[in-house]
Amino acid sequence: KRNFNIVVLPGDGVGPEVTKAAQRVLTCLGDIYGHTFSFTEHLIGGAAIDATGTPLPKETEAACVAADAVLLGAVGDPKYDGKPVRPEQGLLTIRKSMGLFANLRPLQVSPALSHRSPLKREIVEGTDLLVFRELTGGVYFGERTRTDTSASDLCTYTVEEIERVTRAAFKAAEQRRGKVTSVDKANVMETSRLWRETVTRIHAEEFPNVTLEHALVDSAAMHLILRPRDYDVILTENMFGDILSDEISVLGGSIGLLPSASLGSDGPGLFEPIHGSAPDIAGQDKANPIGTILSAAMMLRHSFQLEDEADSIEAAVAAVQASNQVTRDLGGELGTEAATRAIIDAIRAIHWAAARHVP
Amino acid sequence: KRNFNIVVLPGDGVGPEVTKAAQRVLTCLGDIYGHTFSFTEHLIGGAAIDATGTPLPKETEAACVAADAVLLGAVGDPKYDGKPVRPEQGLLTIRKSMGLFANLRPLQVSPALSHRSPLKREIVEGTDLLVFRELTGGVYFGERTRTDTSASDLCTYTVEEIERVTRAAFKAAEQRRGKVTSVDKANVMETSRLWRETVTRIHAEEFPNVTLEHALVDSAAMHLILRPRDYDVILTENMFGDILSDEISVLGGSIGLLPSASLGSDGPGLFEPIHGSAPDIAGQDKANPIGTILSAAMMLRHSFQLEDEADSIEAAVAAVQASNQVTRDLGGELGTEAATRAIIDAIRAIHWAAARHVP
Ligand SMILES: CC(C)[C@H](C(=O)O)[C@@H](O)C(=O)O
Numbered sequence: 080k081r082n083f084n085i086v087v088l089p090g091d092g093v094g095p096e097v098t099k100a101a102q103r104v105l106t107c108l109g110d111i112y113g114h115t116f117s118f119t120e121h122l123i124g125g126a127a128i129d130a131t132g133t134p135l136p137k138e139t140e141a142a143c144v145a146a147d148a149v150l151l152g153a154v155g156d157p158k159y160d161g162k163p164v165r166p167e168q169g170l171l172t173i174r175k176s177m178g179l180f181a182n183l184r185p186l187q188v189s190p191a192l193s194h195r196s197p198l199k200r201e202i203v204e205g206t207d208l209l210v211f212r213e214l215t216g217g218v219y220f221g222e223r224t225r226t227d228t229s230a231s232d233l234c235t236y237t238v239e240e241i242e243r244v245t246r247a248a249f250k251a252a253e254q255r256r257g258k259v260t261s262v263d264k265a266n267v268m269e270t271s272r273l274w275r276e277t278v279t280r281i282h283a284e285e286f287p288n289v290t291l292e293h294a295l296v297d298s299a300a301m302h303l304i305l306r307p308r309d310y311d312v313i314l315t316e317n318m319f320g321d322i323l324s325d326e327i328s329v330l331g332g333s334i335g336l337l338p339s340a341s342l343g344s345d346g347p348g349l350f351e352p353i354h355g356s357a358p359d360i361a362g363q364d365k366a367n368p369i370g371t372i373l374s375a376a377m378m379l380r381h382s383f384q385l386e387d388e389a390d391s392i393e394a395a396v397a398a399v400q401a402s403n404q405v406t407r408d409l410g411g412e413l414g415t416e417a418a419t420r421a422i423i424d425a426i427r428a429i430h431w432a433a434a435r436h437v438p
Numbered sequence: 439k440r441n442f443n444i445v446v447l448p449g450d451g452v453g454p455e456v457t458k459a460a461q462r463v464l465t466c467l468g469d470i471y472g473h474t475f476s477f478t479e480h481l482i483g484g485a486a487i488d489a490t491g492t493p494l495p496k497e498t499e500a501a502c503v504a505a506d507a508v509l510l511g512a513v514g515d516p517k518y519d520g521k522p523v524r525p526e527q528g529l530l531t532i533r534k535s536m537g538l539f540a541n542l543r544p545l546q547v548s549p550a551l552s553h554r555s556p557l558k559r560e561i562v563e564g565t566d567l568l569v570f571r572e573l574t575g576g577v578y579f580g581e582r583t584r585t586d587t588s589a590s591d592l593c594t595y596t597v598e599e600i601e602r603v604t605r606a607a608f609k610a611a612e613q614r615r616g617k618v619t620s621v622d623k624a625n626v627m628e629t630s631r632l633w634r635e636t637v638t639r640i641h642a643e644e645f646p647n648v649t650l651e652h653a654l655v656d657s658a659a660m661h662l663i664l665r666p667r668d669y670d671v672i673l674t675e676n677m678f679g680d681i682l683s684d685e686i687s688v689l690g691g692s693i694g695l696l697p698s699a700s701l702g703s704d705g706p707g708l709f710e711p712i713h714g715s716a717p718d719i720a721g722q723d724k725a726n727p728i729g730t731i732l733s734a735a736m737m738l739r740h741s742f743q744l745e746d747e748a749d750s751i752e753a754a755v756a757a758v759q760a761s762n763q764v765t766r767d768l769g770g771e772l773g774t775e776a777a778t779r780a781i782i783d784a785i786r787a788i789h790w791a792a793a794r795h796v797p
């Protein structure tokens with residue numbers, strides 16, 4: 080297959096700028112490798128509320144489900160704080176209706192940028208981990224109640240929900256360093272005890288060659304900054320995954336660098352940077368496009384099985400960083416556009432050099 | 439009042455060693471200042487399960503409620519993992535039955551130890567914050583269900599539960615740098631939206647002179663390691679407080695240094711180090727006693743209004759650290775006993791010097 084239909088959801092804040100950057104990179108790769116990437120934009124989040132009154136219009140939902148893959152910018156705007164309809168609901172609903180139960184958040188700390196980490200270089204350098212966050216269960220989707228004097232949120236998990244993300248995490252670990260750290264709060268929560276039992280059973284029955292360890296979420300939050308290199312695959316439920324992946328998002332120097340992939344059992348995946356909508360710098364050519372560009376690389380790899388193309392994006396990003404061409408969040412001076420241009424130039428240069436070496 | 443009845447709950451692992459250390463320090467202060475601290479030991483946790491079959495015997499509960507204050511070591515032992523009766527239930531039950539809704543976890547990063555932090559010195563040095571964790575509500579005490587194929591935990595908060603810990607946090611901020619950061623997940627959880635509204639209202643009605651900011655828990659987990667000095671008082675619900683306070687517990691060089699106080703509206707408080715039972719080093723004279731000794735200082739201050747006595751413990755701990763007499767967790771060679779002895783000597787020395795200066 081050479082034609083890929085990508086739905087783009089620019090969303091709010093810096094979302095339009097960073098999705099635009101990733102589209103340019105994909106188009107460049109299409110030229111080089113002979114693929115056609117077609118982009119169709121749809122509304123989500125605050126932008127969708129402003130235009131239609133709802134954070135996820137039906138057309139957006141239908142387009143996403145029918146796409147080959149979805150590229151998302153960011154959603155969220157403080158102007159909706161305290162309002163009954165909020166941008167985030169669009170994101171939560173699309174995750175659920177596309178069945179995206181596994182959210183992959185890789186973190187590699189590059190030698191070129193480890194000096195920008197809040198952690199000491201000798202602790203953080205060489206970190207290479209992958210968070211598997213369960214994305215369609217837990218307290219995010221449980222029943223809520225509200226009265227004048229109280230509120231409640233229900234956290235639920237079924238065995239099946241735990242099993243499918245667990246299998247995905249173990250499979251990924253088999254392709255990496257063969258270790259899974261499952262994070263829960265089994266000394267307090269019933270869902271965590273079910274989580275721990277289920278992960279333990281799937282491990283014993285299906286992945287005995289992978290090393291499994293269990294950690295409590297409080298202790299993991301601590302050890303992740305003491306010994307980030309100890310982790311390979313981290314497997315956890317929705318809320319803990321949200322907190323822990325944001326905590327470690329800055330270890331590589333900037334949250335602006337980090338991509339994510341949200342995948343279901345089949346059907347299209349959704350790819351988005353970890354960072355938020357950053358309304359304070361929106362429209363000013365200041366956002367770091369790399370998180371979204373690397374999300375596009377994850378799309379190529381996970382949704383389209385285009386390994387070489389994904390590799391070439393990652394190589395180009397590494398090359399540009401090594402030459403210290405970075406955006407403001409990393410202490411540099413490049414704008415969003417210039418950073419994107421540098422990556423495109425590097426892709427072309429690397430491809431040209433590689434082509435000359437073919438016998 | 440000069441006689442104080444302190445119930446000691448040594449608990450599991452290193453608990454007996456560290457509570458013993460704190461008792462020696464309190465006894466020394468009693469000698470100097472003319473107070474009598476009487477200690478009565480009771481069972482909790484795994485030690486209580488082994489002896490009585492339950493993690494919180496009725497006598498322990500009754501003794502705690504009747505005490506002037508409670509000093510706790512640690513509870514927990516991996517040998518109970520997966521068992522129906524677990525040590526932690528003792529801790530959760532005593533918190534609830536003593537009505538300890540506010541858990542105070544101060545963190546100061548001393549210049550003497552900032553080189554031991556995983557964070558870069560220029561980021562972490564000078565950090566001085568105080569976490570107010572709600573301790574008797576939320577998912578810790580909600581209804582749980584379990585079937586063969588699923589599990590659930592209910593997170594609930596009432597306005598009253600939020601109000602009382604909020605007032606405590608604002609009062610503390612008034613005595614400090616006048617800033618409260620309230621942490622929630624209001625873009626997802628209904629309890630968080632109630633939390634945010636309630637904190638906002640109490641602020642406007644009762645503490646308009648304190649600066650209030652709201653943060654999402656994922657973003658706070660990140661900013662705490664990027665800019666720990668920006669925080670003064672952090673106010674949050676039970677589970678978020680558990681995770682965030684453990685995350686930052688290592689910023690000062692070792693979790694072994696950190697104390698906590700759990701307080702109710704009246705009645706005795708409970709004082710315990712942040713660290714766990716550390717069964718791997720139990721009984722080997724390796725544990726850092728400072729977390730428990732500083733918890734005893736918090737007891738003197740918060741339960742007995744003995745400010746000078748509390749100050750002298752804190753001064754002695756600072757002096758000992760400055761002279762680099764530290765335990766293994768901080769790269770030193772002192773055992774638990776020797777570290778305790780050093781602090782007691784410093785208390786006596788400081789007191790002697792101060793006494794000579796009285797005109
Ligand atoms: C915007 C918000 C609802 C979302 C979440 O909590 O899942 C975000 O923080 C994320 O991690 O993608």
Ligand SMILES: CC(C)[C@H](C(=O)O)[C@@H](O)C(=O)O
Binds near residue numbers: 297513529530
């Ligand atoms: C032992 C455990 C139940 C407890 C908690 O989660 O509250 C501990 O982690 C703490 O922070 O005191």
